Amino acid sequence: MTVGPRSVGYRLTEEALVFGGRTVTATDIAVAAGRAEVGDADAVADLDPTLVKAALARVAADIADAVERMRTSPDPLPVVAVGGGSILLPDDLPGSLAVHRPENFAVANAIGAAIAQVGGEVDRVYAIDPGRRDAVVDEARQEAVDRAIAAGADPAAVRIVDFDEVPIPYLPGNATRIRCKAVGDLRLGVA
Structure with a gap:
């Protein structure tokens, strides 16, 4: 039994049996x-219960394994399940890990x-x-800021959060790879 890593993603409402x-x-x-x-629960009424049970067990085992690999001490880690996929987890994971679901966990x-x-x-x-060099760096930074603003960021709140400059010696013309990321709070109330 395998679960993932492939996903239908945004096509869920077109490809899932219940849809x-x-x-x-x-x-x-x-x-x-x-x-x-x-969706339509009748569309999955004929699924083999053994398949359903095995799939849920696999999800629980995979999550328990991931939690186990994150531990930095012998103490058990709390497991807080949020989001749509949290419905796939049992109340207790293998290894005696209790699963906690806060209020409104499904939409977290x-x-x-x-x-x-x-x-x-x-x-x-x-x-x-x-x-x-300084002019080129300024140009790259400004382009990242402009792209953040075009994506909906508040111009007054945009800042550079990541910048990387790597010379490429095997290319002519003093070639340099520049990677720059800017972020800002979403601008609300603007159409």
Whole structure:
């Protein structure tokens, strides 16, 4: 039994069995197990219960394994399950790890997306003429800021959060790869 890493992603409502598709997804498993009410439950009523149980066990084992690899001490780590996929987890994971689900756990990822910052990035190789390095760097930084603003960031809150400059000696013209990322808070109330 394997679960992932392939995903139907944003095509879930087209490809999952519960939405009339032909691909067995984790959502289908959750609905078949009675852990979720989405789509048409009758579409997964014929799924083999052994398959459903094995898929849920595999998800639980994979998550428990990931948690185990993150531990830095013999003490058990708390497992806090949030987001849509949290419905696939049992109340206790293998290894006696209790799963905690805070209030509104199912939509916690939406909260994260709503408070996330907007970014713009430049990743390009520049030919830097002698004496022009500062101008080229300023140009790259400004382009990253402009891209963040174009993506919806508040111009007053945009800042550079990552900058990397790597000379490429095997290319002519003093070639340098410049990677620059700018982020800012989402500008609200602007159409």
